[in-house]
Amino acid sequence: MSWGGKTVATLAFGAGCAVFGWFVRDLAGFDRKIASAPPPAAPAVAVIAAAAEPFNPPEPFVGHVEPVQEVDVLPQISGYVKEVKFAEGADVKAGDLLFEIDPEQYAAADRLRHAELEKARSEVAVAEAEADRAARYLKRMKSTDARGITQTELDQAETANAAACAKLASAKAGVAEAEANLAIAAFNLKHTKVFAPISGRIGKAFMHAGDYVAPTKGALARVVQTDPVRVTFPITDREYLAWRAERDELRVRLKLADGSFCADEGAWDFDDNEMSASTATMMVRVLFPNAARALVPNAFVTVLLDRKNPKPVVAVPAPAMVRTAKNTGVWVLDADDRAHFKAVKAGRRSEGRVVAEGLEPGSRVVFQGVHKLGEGMKTRVVDASTFK
Numbered sequence: 001m002s003w004g005g006k007t008v009a010t011l012a013f014g015a016g017c018a019v020f021g022w023f024v025r026d027l028a029g030f031d032r033k034i035a036s037a038p039p040p041a042a043p044a045v046a047v048i049a050a051a052a053e054p055f056n057p058p059e060p061f062v063g064h065v066e067p068v069q070e071v072d073v074l075p076q077i078s079g080y081v082k083e084v085k086f087a088e089g090a091d092v093k094a095g096d097l098l099f100e101i102d103p104e105q106y107a108a109a110d111r112l113r114h115a116e117l118e119k120a121r122s123e124v125a126v127a128e129a130e131a132d133r134a135a136r137y138l139k140r141m142k143s144t145d146a147r148g149i150t151q152t153e154l155d156q157a158e159t160a161n162a163a164a165c166a167k168l169a170s171a172k173a174g175v176a177e178a179e180a181n182l183a184i185a186a187f188n189l190k191h192t193k194v195f196a197p198i199s200g201r202i203g204k205a206f207m208h209a210g211d212y213v214a215p216t217k218g219a220l221a222r223v224v225q226t227d228p229v230r231v232t233f234p235i236t237d238r239e240y241l242a243w244r245a246e247r248d249e250l251r252v253r254l255k256l257a258d259g260s261f262c263a264d265e266g267a268w269d270f271d272d273n274e275m276s277a278s279t280a281t282m283m284v285r286v287l288f289p290n291a292a293r294a295l296v297p298n299a300f301v302t303v304l305l306d307r308k309n310p311k312p313v314v315a316v317p318a319p320a321m322v323r324t325a326k327n328t329g330v331w332v333l334d335a336d337d338r339a340h341f342k343a344v345k346a347g348r349r350s351e352g353r354v355v356a357e358g359l360e361p362g363s364r365v366v367f368q369g370v371h372k373l374g375e376g377m378k379t380r381v382v383d384a385s386t387f388k
Contacts, residue, residue: 043377046384047333052312052361057350060302063233063254067297068287069198069225073098076191077106078214081207088204092223096196099220101206101213103192110189113182120174127168134164147183177189201223224297227290230269233303234281240271243284249309252286255302259364264289314360315353320367321346330356331366331373337381339366339373 022175079101086098136162141154196202200223206214207220231254235243243250252266266286275282284304288295294300320330324339329343342363347355359365368387373379 009239011297041381042337043372044369044386045331045333045339045366045373045388047364047366047381048317049354050314050316050359050361050365052314055313055348055353055355056306056310057317057348058253058306059161060255061233061235061303061305063231063301065295065297065299065301066225066230066285067200067224068228068230069200070297071197071200071223072219073194073197073221073223074219075099075101075213075215075217077101077188079105079192079211079212081211081213081220082192083205083209084205084222086202086205088202088222089328090202091200092196092202093199094196097193098196098202099194101192101194104191106185106189106192108255110182110185110279113178113185117175117178117182118312120171120178120267124168124171124175127164127171129166131164133163134161137161142243145364151228152249154159155193193301194220194244196223198223198225225298226293227296227298228291229294230287231266231301231303232283232285234276234283236281237275239283240275240282241265249307251308252307253306254295255304257301259297262294263292295376313347313355313357314363316356316359316365317367318349318352318354321354321366322370323355330359330363331363331370332359333366333379334382337379339375339377339379341375 002349025288044163064091082102084099086092086096086118134157141149141157203222204219208217213220241257247268252268254262254266256262265287269285271285279379316330321344322329322331326344328346329341331339332342333339342359345357347356347357355367367380368384369379
């Protein structure tokens with residue numbers, strides 16, 4: 001039995017029609033499924049009501065504690081230390097006796113200079129008498145009739161008067177010299193006692209009884225002022241301009257190494273007179289009371305700058321701030337919970353919050369789920385605890 005060409009063609013055509021019909025029926029069923037599928041759910045977001053409130057995050061700086069005064073106690077004379085008059089590490093006041101240098105040779109020199117001065121003064125008295133006598137003799141000779149004296153006698157009288165005047169001048173110079181020598185001796189004797197030049201805390205004694213000291217042999221001790229102290233810290237050129245503009249409005253506090261804070265606030269002392277060429281910073285100096293001695297010179301502390309009376313601003317959680325290619329802003333919801341992008345200027349940041357300049361108080365700001373949003377998109381507000 002054989003098949004003709006027409007018969008084969010007819011069978012092939014029928015099979016193709018059957019396949020096409022099945023495809024059309026299946027496609028129609030797929031369209032019905034799409035048409036009946038529910039719309040996508042609105043994205044879940046967590047929102048916060050923006051409110052104007054004081055936002056005063058402190059700006060930290062690394063500060064260095066410096067004494068306002070620190071003095072090395074140096075001897076003005078040479079000699080042997082007779083006695084140390086202070087306890088190491090004690091508080092001293094300006095004028096307190098610290099060291100005594102053996103005064104024996106200086107006391108003897110002082111007595112000698114006093115005697116020399118008295119001798120010089122007695123020589124002046126003798127010279128004054130001789131000068132007076134020579135002057136009176138010369139006057140008498142000049143008043144005598146020229147026929148009663150010779151020229152030689154007159155010349156001798158003038159020479160004697162000049163010599164007496166010169167002797168008197170020399171005697172007076174001797175007094176001035178003796179007075180100067182006595183002043184030096186008195187200075188040396190006075191400085192056998194070494195006194196504290198400033199009030200503060202004294203360290204250890206570098207010299208002790210029996211040690212030979214001299215102005216060229218180094219310091220005897222060191223006194224450091226402890227109350228008040230100065231805290232210095234560097235600020236950049238931009239920070240310096242803000243510091244000058246707002247200095248009277250700023251509060252300066254200190255945080256110590258253990259995390260505690262100083263009870264007293266600082267008071268501006270002065271700024272440097274030039275910017276550092278190597279660091280592009282300027283040193284600012286602030287005075288702090290230090291009665292409790294919590295601040296030790298050469299220690300490092302954290303300086304905190306904030307405002308005395310901060311103005312209310314709108315701050316939002318940091319995750320709410322979105323940066324796009326064009327600007328920075330936040331997503332806010334309207335009354336229908338639809339999202340709208342609001343361009344704002346990001347300001348100061350602290351502890352997970354950032355100032356949103358240009359955002360109206362009362363705005364409902366999205367801070368969770370921001371990555372899902374688009375302009376005008378319907379949202380579903382949920383509790384923030386549902387986000388992980």
